[in-house]
Amino acid sequence: MSARTIEIRSPEDGTPVWELPTASDKDVLDAREAVRKALPEWARTPAAERAAALHAAASSLRERADELARLNHEETGRDLAEAREGVLAGAATLVQYAELGPLHRGRSLLGAHEAVDMMVPEPRGVVVALTPWNDPVAVSCGLIAAALVTGNVVIHKPSERCPRTGSVLGEVLGEHLPPNVLITLVGDGEVGARLAISSDVDVIAHVGSTATGREIAGAAARTGAKTLLENGGNDPLLIDSDVDPEWAAEQAALGAFANCGQICTSVERIYVHQDIARPFLAALSRIATGTTLPPLVDRRHRDHVHGHVLEALARGAERVAGGEMPSGPGAHYPATVLSDCDPGMAVLAEETFGPVAPVRVVRDFEQGLAEAASGRYGLAATVLTDSSSHAQRAWRELPVGTVKVNAVFGGAPGGAAQPRGASGTGYGYGPELLDEMTTTKVLHLATAEGRR
Template sequence: MSVRNAREAQPSWGATPAAERGAALSAAAAAVRDRADELAKVLEEETGRPFESGREGVLAGAGTLAQYAELGPVHRGRSLHGSAGAADFMIPEPRGVVVALTPWNDPVAIACGLLGAALVTGNAVVHKPSERCPRTGRLLGEVLAAHFPPDVLQTVDGGGEVGAALAADPGVDVVAHVGSTATGRAIAGGSRAKLLLENGGNDPLVVDADVDPAWAAGQAALGAFTNAGQLCTSVERIYLHEAIAVPFLDALCGLAREWNADPQPLVDQRHADAVHAHVSEAVAAGAEVLVGGEPDGRHYPATVLTGCTPDMRVWTQETFGPVAPVRLVPSFEQALHEAAADEYGLAATVLTASMAHAQRAWRALPVGTVKVNAVFGGAPGGAAQPRRASGTGYGYGPELLDEMTTTKVVHLGQPG
């Protein structure tokens, strides 16, 4: 029913002047900003994300909506000049109906990116937020939908079976999914729509011998422990040059203890159990816990593991918790080689004072985003394009507008 309603509402919305669509999205962005406290409170109740951190995510989402409100109306094709009496035009048109399946770990910011890009380019959207934060998703949907015609934006509740049914609906033109690799693969196998998938990541952090170990430890802690490690681009494995191992680990352990003074709960007990399973298996296989490793219900402490090997699940899979697994390496070259030998391709970070090493790293690492000397950050409007098991298609940035549109080529000539 939701897809059919979206299909009926889309032609009129697609024919709405681009400037008017941008104005509607701008008003929606202002409404999200005005209700940031309310959204952050509901998010905290559902997922445990601290209020201030959640509010930052909501405001980031509002900023993304405002950005697309400006970019959408100037999104354009190009013209080609043929003979003196003819020209070709390449015109972007909305694809039609977009299904957006969004996760629980940063639900407002991620949803705003996908919904904003889809709506401003003239698509109708059916949004299914994660079943782990349904009230947050519904509230965001109510705030946004008030600024668009009926059925142009609909929010649907439900679990994986609902998402699968939406993705497989033949009336859907685009499926945009941010979530696990397993779910992404299932969607790819059952949908005929264009797919935009940002799935799991196993992001490495490479720490070179020539950096300040205390600073590098601060970057590692930020990347591994922020939002209790529940971010798509969290640091999941650390390759540490053995020349600075002692001061780096001392500093990282100290920072982990500071994080543990006020631990953030994980989203639910099921996820806490999954994180602990990774840690427990690693310890049984020979890893050593330097800090943390003992859960307290949903609260999982910032944990530092050493002695990790490439065959451990904490190393080969996305733990998605506040765990910093460390592997000592004798050289930068070995760190790069091992970091690249992974099925995922979301992002990677390299900390180095050597421009030559930085250049070698960004060329060698087969991921969509390489960050040099900063685990988080990036310019406003930046895009991301995951690879391999981490997904396909652009997410964020002006390039997402291209993904949400299709090109019509018009050859315009004169009658003979």
């Protein structure tokens, strides 16, 4: 038993929720050995049987959606209804990979008549899934399901900010799997680091901060593990002169304040054309002032968010709405709008990951597009415009994995865009994630006639 523990306090009022022991060094070693031993049999299991296990797990997950949503709410403060939607999204993701997995295949090659040539997909082996707190069930289900349905085994370490949610998710999924095919470890960054530096790990899939992603990439360069990294984002919203400023403000508020801005693809910086800047800011301020938000995940994160706001104000930004630290217990923070923001401010240059809408007024579409395309992150971006040529330019020129036109959220299921730059590497979700979780073996099978 580890001597270290993780204490979870309520984001609502700061009261203790529970305390859990972290995995010890021996726990990590035992988990790696156990999944490695379980790998050959699970890899030999027919794809249809692996898919059936995921279908059964999805059914169980739906049955326990209320329980998992409550745990998510208690640990992270997430709105209860949104947390339940996240659980159901996780169940849908299990079903998606249960359907896609048996269809994932290699291809035949045209070689000599006396031989058979094929490219055959095989599981990579031991997958370590390090998953986040902001949507813990949906994100975890995607990585875990894609790994399992292709014959890999998984060690899952949920974020230390939602250990009970992650543990119960592991129990729900594990009920339908052979022993040790999926092992969940409770732990902090040290536990994650011990998993990442192991030479007995074949894939490290991480959704979280850019800083941690860089450390994982460095460790994998030494061990040879494949990495799938969806890290920080600094997603821009570009607002053209020809759109309704009221509607644009609604879109901006949705993108910046949904889940308290704690979404990987939240709107992090706003570039609005000068012709509609005044009515846009007035509308956005009105929406922010009338918005009541649940708490942020914890006070440590709230300090980070408020630090970005204070830095912007000190450098000349104007507080349009919010931006003041609430008194009292918990980790609450108001919907905040800042104007007169400059590119060097952290609210525009870095990921705030909170309910902050920093606005920069631009003279024309060209300036807005150029500034929206700047920076080291490359996760997603949105453009609001009635101009088809501007929309075409935006999606072509923005160096990100996902571009949304006239909607800050949405998209068809199965999208698997690749993050770029500091935002990570590798496909996330969609059929392409199955490719990431497998490796290819080329087979040349000569016949006896070929030998003669």
